[in-house]
Amino acid sequence: MPVPRGRIYDRYHRVIVDNQPLYAITYMPAKGVQAQERLEVAEKLSTFISMYHGKNKQAQLDTLTLRDKKEYWYLKHIDEAKKRLMEKEVASMDPSEQYSTILKRINKEEVNDITEEQLNIILIKKELDKAMTLTPHIVKNEGVTPSEFAKVSEHLHELPGINATTDWKRAYPYGDTIKKLLGSITSHKEGILKDKKDFYLTRGYSPNDRVGKSGLEEQYEAVLRGRKEQMKYTINKRGEIVDSNIVVEGQQGKDLVLTIDIALQEKVDQIVRDELKAIIKKYPYENRHMEDALAVVLNPKTGELLAVSGQHYDRKQNAFRNTAYKALYDQHIPGSAVKGATVLAGYQSAVIAPGDTFYDKPLKIKGTPEKSSYTDSSLGLLNDQDALKRSSNVYMFYIALRMGGEYHYQYNHLLHFKKRRFKKCGIIFLNLDLVYRLELTILMRVQDIKVLIP
Numbered sequence: 001m002p003v004p005r006g007r008i009y010d011r012y013h014r015v016i017v018d019n020q021p022l023y024a025i026t027y028m029p030a031k032g033v034q035a036q037e038r039l040e041v042a043e044k045l046s047t048f049i050s051m052y053h054g055k056n057k058q059a060q061l062d063t064l065t066l067r068d069k070k071e072y073w074y075l076k077h078i079d080e081a082k083k084r085l086m087e088k089e090v091a092s093m094d095p096s097e098q099y100s101t102i103l104k105r106i107n108k109e110e111v112n113d114i115t116e117e118q119l120n121i122i123l124i125k126k127e128l129d130k131a132m133t134l135t136p137h138i139v140k141n142e143g144v145t146p147s148e149f150a151k152v153s154e155h156l157h158e159l160p161g162i163n164a165t166t167d168w169k170r171a172y173p174y175g176d177t178i179k180k181l182l183g184s185i186t187s188h189k190e191g192i193l194k195d196k197k198d199f200y201l202t203r204g205y206s207p208n209d210r211v212g213k214s215g216l217e218e219q220y221e222a223v224l225r226g227r228k229e230q231m232k233y234t235i236n237k238r239g240e241i242v243d244s245n246i247v248v249e250g251q252q253g254k255d256l257v258l259t260i261d262i263a264l265q266e267k268v269d270q271i272v273r274d275e276l277k278a279i280i281k282k283y284p285y286e287n288r289h290m291e292d293a294l295a296v297v298l299n300p301k302t303g304e305l306l307a308v309s310g311q312h313y314d315r316k317q318n319a320f321r322n323t324a325y326k327a328l329y330d331q332h333i334p335g336s337a338v339k340g341a342t343v344l345a346g347y348q349s350a351v352i353a354p355g356d357t358f359y360d361k362p363l364k365i366k367g368t369p370e371k372s373s374y375t376d377s378s379l380g381l382l383n384d385q386d387a388l389k390r391s392s393n394v395y396m397f398y399i400a401l402r403m404g405g406e407y408h409y410q411y412n413h414l415l416h417f418k419k420r421r422f423k424k425c426g427i428i429f430l431n432l433d434l435v436y437r438l439e440l441t442i443l444m445r446v447q448d449i450k451v452l453i454p
Contacts, residue, residue, distance in 0.1 A: 025163070039075050
C-alpha cells in the first residue's frame, strides 16, 4: 500500500513539506489474470469512476494511442479479429506475431466511433495493465470524489483486485518559498527514474514507486522514502488469494529537519524582492538588463544556512518569481565574499600576519585606471579585521601584490611579479574552492592590470 514520505521541517520544526491525504483506487491482480478479465474489471469500474474530470479531460484523452483503441476493439471483437488471419499465416506465426498482425489489420476508421464511455474504460484498463502480480497499483488518486470512493467501496465484491484506500501527495504550507530547493518527486505514472532504473529495482522499489527527482527530495531519497508493507499471500490452484499475512509492517519515511528558518526566509525573500523592484524602478535604463537578485544568510559560527533567497523579475509578465536555487546552483563571479578567503590566503602564504596593517588609499598601476575601495577617498590605516569589516579593496590588493612577490609597490609604476609565487597563490585559492578561473584580474577584482613577470 502507498506509504507516505517523511515530512520536511525548518530549524524550529515548522512543517514546510507535508503529506496531504487523498482518496485512491488501486488494483492488485491475482496470478494468471488475463487481458479479457482486466477488461471486465475496467468495464465494471467505469460505472463508478471517471478517469478524467474538468481541466485534465483532454490531457487524459491525449494519452490514448491508436494502438490502445485497437487493443480494446480486439478484445470486444475477438472472433471477428481472428478471421483477419489466413490459415497458413496462423501456422507460420507465433501468438505474438499473430496478435501484432491482427492489430495492423484493424482499420483506423473502425475505432473512430468509440464513445466517451468506452474511452474511459480504455483509460482504466491501461492502468490495470500496468499492475504487477500481487502488487498494488494506483489506478486513480487525483480527483477521486467522495461519491466515487463510496461507490467503489460498496461494490468491492464485484471488482476482483480493486481496493478503495488512501494515498498522499506533497503539500507546501509556505507555497513557492524555497520550493525549487526542496525539490519534487515523480508521480506514480512516472514511477522510478528511467536513467536509474537498475539502481532503484535492486533496492526494493517497484516500477511505479514515486521517488525524489530534484533538490532535497532527491538528495535525501533514502531518508524520506517510506518502508512499504510486505505481504505473504496464499493462493489456490486457480490463482485466487485465499489468505494473507503481513510480513513487514509499513512505515512512513523519516523526517528531515533543515537549518533554514522559514520565517526569516520569507522576510529575506520580501526584502530582496523589494530591493530588486526598487532599483529597477529608480534606474530603469541603467538596470534594463537586471532581472535577478540573490542573498544567502548564514550562521557565521557554524556555517548553517538560515535563508537562501533568489528573486527573478520576468519583464514580459511583469512579475517576480522565487528562484532560490540560483543562489546555490548558478555560477557567479566572486564579489566581496572572496575577501575573507583572500585574507586567509595571505595568512597561509605568510605574506601577512594577524594584525598587519596597510594604509587604504587609491592605488594606480601604470597603464590602468586608478583603483580604490568603495569610496574614492581613503579609509585610512586598517588591520585585517578592520579591512573585512569595512570591505577594503585596497587591503586585498596589497595581499595580492605580496602573494605575487611585489613588496615595493609604487604609485603609477609597473608591477614586478615572480612567476613561482604567482603560481603558488593560484594553488591556495583553488584549494579553497572559491575561484573557478584564476587570473590576477580576479584576485584583485580589477581589469587589464599590466605586470612584468620574470
